[in-house]
Structures are given as structure tokens and as C-alpha cells.
Amino acid sequence: MLYIVPTPIGNLEDMTLRAIRVLKEVSVVLAEDTRTSKRLLDHFEIKTPLRSFHAHNEHAVVERVVDELASGVDMALVSDAGTPGISDPGFLLSRACLRRGVRVECLPGPTAFVPALVASGLPCDTFHFEGFLPHKKGRQTRLKYLSALPHTFVLYESPYRLLKCLEELREHCGPDRQACVARELTKKFEEVKTANISELIGHFSAKEIKGEIVLVVAGA
Ligand code: SAM
Numbered sequence: 001m002l003y004i005v006p007t008p009i010g011n012l013e014d015m016t017l018r019a020i021r022v023l024k025e026v027s028v029v030l031a032e033d034t035r036t037s038k039r040l041l042d043h044f045e046i047k048t049p050l051r052s053f054h055a056h057n058e059h060a061v062v063e064r065v066v067d068e069l070a071s072g073v074d075m076a077l078v079s080d081a082g083t084p085g086i087s088d089p090g091f092l093l094s095r096a097c098l099r100r101g102v103r104v105e106c107l108p109g110p111t112a113f114v115p116a117l118v119a120s121g122l123p124c125d126t127f128h129f130e131g132f133l134p135h136k137k138g139r140q141t142r143l144k145y146l147s148a149l150p151h152t153f154v155l156y157e158s159p160y161r162l163l164k165c166l167e168e169l170r171e172h173c174g175p176d177r178q179a180c181v182a183r184e185l186t187k188k189f190e191e192v193k194t195a196n197i198s199e200l201i202g203h204f205s206a207k208e209i210k211g212e213i214v215l216v217v218a219g220a
Contacts, residue, residue, distance in 0.1 A: 001069070001074045002074075002097050003107065004084050004085065005076045006110045007080075007082070009185060011186035012040075016107065022076055023041065023044070026048060026074045028068075030053035030077045031050045031079075032080050032088060048076075054089055058092050062093055066100050066102060070100050070102055087132055112185055117216055120152075120216040121180070122152045122216055122217075127152040128149055128154070143172045146217070147173045148220055154216050154217075156213070159213055160209075162209050166201050169215075178195070180192060183209075183214075184212060189211065
């Protein structure tokens with residue numbers, strides 16, 4: 001069995017009881033960054049050995065990991081924060097497991113886009129999750145596509161690119177489109193600001209932008 005285990009996006013109280021039990025019971029925890037996950041495991045007194053599984057080695061090690069799982073070794077996959085597979089490694093491994101008949105179970109738990117979407121006050125009955133936009137090639141094509149969607153869409157963005165991204169969104173979606181910047185969710189300086197794109201540019205131009213960011217944009 002492969003367990004996909006979400007971990008907190010900032011607040012350790014969001015670790016579920018089941019996540020702790022599963023991480024204790026498996027033989028190996030596959031981790032995006034073993035140092036980051038070691039701190040989490042230490043906090044919850046989980047002694048399971050960690051092994052590296054990240055975007056730069058997943059293609060090379062995925063079949064070997066599935067061989068072990070198929071031979072009966074239970075493992076868990078975690079990422080640095082949130083749910084593996086959501087803008088993080090996970091897809092390749094779960095697909096490879098299912099192809100080889102290895103069971104995959106994903107525990108429900110923390111992920112950044114759900115609280116951002118729900119707290120934004122923008123319609124969340126139907127939505128599109130985009131994750132990170134490409135930095136250069138293909139970025140404008142994606143923005144054009146997104147700007148025409150009839151429903152809310154969700155982006156992950158770095159604080160350094162937030163203003164540039166808001167300016168691009170203003171160009172593609174118009175200055176009056178409603179959007180939300182959800183920053184530092186579940187952490188001490190959490191901020192969820194919903195306004196039109198022009199107002200958001202004004203608000204975030206006036207201060208240094210820090211922390212992790214989800215951008216939610218209303219549909220056309
Ligand atoms: N797997 C994660 C998930 O389930 O949300 C996402 C991993 S992705 C590499 C990291 C991005 O998620 C950040 O750049 C940011 O856009 C978003 N994110 C993660 N934690 C966040 C938080 N506490 N507040 C706002 N955004 C967050």
C-alpha cells in the first residue's frame with residue numbers, strides 16, 4: 001500500500017491523527033525534502049526512516065519504489081507542505097502504483113488552495129485549479145485561456161512575482177475583475193484580501209510582500 005499523506009501548510013495543529021498513525025506504521029516515508037520532513041516527524045515523535053523522493057529523482061526511482069511496494073513494503077509519500085501531487089511530486093508514483101496493482105490511499109488533509117478558495121468569497125461551486133503558471137514560455141497563452149473561463153480559477157504564485165502577475169491579470173481580465181490574494185494561510189500573519197484587481201495592485205504595491213501566496217480570480 002502507498003499512503004499519500006498531506007502535511008500542514010504552516011500550522012502544525014492541522015496534522016491529522018490519522019496522518020500521524022499512518023506515518024508511524026509504514027516502513028518508509030518518501031519525502032520531497034528529508035530535512036524538512038525530519039523536523040515534522042520529530043515534532044510528532046515519528047521514528048520511521050525517511051527516503052528522498054522529489055521532482056529531480058522521481059523518474060529515476062519510481063519503478064524501484066513500486067517494486068518494493070509490490071513486494072509488500074508499505075510506504076507513505078509526503079511533500080514539504082500540503083498534499084503531495086498538488087503542485088508537488090505524487091502523480092508519477094500514484095500512476096505507476098495503479099498500473100502495477102499496488103493500492104494507493106490518499107488521506108484527506110491540508111492543501112493551500114481549498115482554504116484560499118473558500119475564504120475568498122468568490123464562487124466556489126465550480127472552479128479551475130491552475131497551480132503555478134509557466135515563468136516564460138506559454139505564460140501569456142495560459143493567462144489568455146484562464147481569463148476567458150466562466151468560473152473561478154486558482155493560481156499558486158511566489159511573493160516576488162505577485163505584482164507582476166496581478167498586472168498581467170489586469171491586462172487579460174480587466175481592472176474590475178474580482179480576485180483574492182490569500183497569503184500565509186494558517187500562519188501568524190495570514191491575510192485574505194478580496195477586491196478588484198486594480199485595488200489589489202494598489203494594496204500590495206504599498207508594502208513589502210512576504211510569504212506564500214494563493215491567487216483566486218473570479219470567472220469572466
Ligand atoms: N502541495 C501543496 C498544496 O497542497 O497546496 C502546494 C505545494 S507548492 C510547491 C507551494 C505553493 O503553495 C506556494 O508557493 C504557495 O503558492 C502555496 N502555499 C503553500 N502554503 C501556503 C500557505 N500557507 N499560504 C498560502 N499559500 C500557500
